[in-house]
Amino acid sequence: MIAVLHSWGQNLGLHPHLHCIVPKGGVSKAGFWKKGTGKDDFLFSVKAMSFKFRGLFASKLRKALPHLPKSLYDDLFRHNWVVYSKPPFGRPEHVIEYLGRYTHKIAISNHRILSIDKENGTVAFSLKVYRKGGKKTMITLDTKEFIRRFQLHILPKGFTRIRHYGFLSSSWKKERLPLLQLQLADVGLKHIEPPVAEEKSLHHCCPSCKKKTLVTLLTFGSRGPPKNYEQIINRKLLKYNA
Numbered sequence: 001m002i003a004v005l006h007s008w009g010q011n012l013g014l015h016p017h018l019h020c021i022v023p024k025g026g027v028s029k030a031g032f033w034k035k036g037t038g039k040d041d042f043l044f045s046v047k048a049m050s051f052k053f054r055g056l057f058a059s060k061l062r063k064a065l066p067h068l069p070k071s072l073y074d075d076l077f078r079h080n081w082v083v084y085s086k087p088p089f090g091r092p093e094h095v096i097e098y099l100g101r102y103t104h105k106i107a108i109s110n111h112r113i114l115s116i117d118k119e120n121g122t123v124a125f126s127l128k129v130y131r132k133g134g135k136k137t138m139i140t141l142d143t144k145e146f147i148r149r150f151q152l153h154i155l156p157k158g159f160t161r162i163r164h165y166g167f168l169s170s171s172w173k174k175e176r177l178p179l180l181q182l183q184l185a186d187v188g189l190k191h192i193e194p195p196v197a198e199e200k201s202l203h204h205c206c207p208s209c210k211k212k213t214l215v216t217l218l219t220f221g222s223r224g225p226p227k228n229y230e231q232i233i234n235r236k237l238l239k240y241n242a
Contacts, residue, residue, distance in 0.1 A: 002168060004099055005161045008107040010127035011139060012149035019099050027167050031176065033183045046085045054081040103162060107153040114138060 001022040009015040024036040024043050036043070058076055061068070108125060115124045123146040128134045141149070155161060164170070167177055206212040217236045 001165050002099075003163045003165070004102055005155075006102050007153045010129070012107055012146070012152070014152045019102060021095060021099065027180065031179070033180055046083060049083045049085065050081045053083050107150055 001020050004019045005016065006019055007014060007016045022043060026034055026036075028034045054076065058073055062073075112125045112127070113123065114126055116122075117124075121143045122140050123143055124138055124140040126136055126138050128136055164173075166172070167180060204213045206214055217233050
């Protein structure tokens with residue numbers, strides 16, 4: 001899936017939540033696309049999500065408050081729980097376009113700032129009140145409060161706003177994702193070779209003898225070498241020398 005962190009509301013208050021794009025399907029162990037079962041107009045059953053959420057909530061509650069009486073849980077499971085789920089959001093293109101608005105935005109755009117009063121130390125900006133059908137109104141804050149709310153949405157160093165999981169992750173998308181795309185396009189894969197990453201470095205010559213060519217034994221990803229990388233290199237050396 002793709003997860004996009006969105007932390008603010010219209011009034012710049014802290015409202016952290018995730019917008020996610022989850023495909024209806026997945027990749028089998030053999031590397032082939034497997035489409036999800038069920039109807040085509042939704043990903044999960046609302047009733048199934050209700051049962052799952054109720055079970056998870058009760059499980060977390062037991063761990064956090066172990067002294068609660070058993071009768072409370074009997075009452076929880078006696079009622080049907082409701083999980084709010086909106087109808088399908090149009091076509092996939094509409095979902096991508098909607099989430100694209102949040103990927104690189106900041107907490108407030110310049111056009112929403114209506115006035116800055118330096119003498120009184122206030123900032124006025126516009127906002128929508130969704131409880132009143134998206135009605136537009138205005139709010140005025142003193143400068144310190146405005147800056148405090150704005151700083152709530154500055155991510156810590158190293159924190160990523162957008163994350164990709166599964167076959168969209170960085171370790172997948174370079175080599176195996178193109179093959180999946182060909183599968184979804186109904187293109188035969190029998191005569192298609194996996195794409196080979198091009199060598200970026202032009203310095204293949206041995207720095208010692210200046211004649212022989214350097215051979216790449218192992219390439220480390222962004223997460224660093226594996227724990228058993230010495231054993232992997234030794235095996236590759238033996239195979240190469242043989």
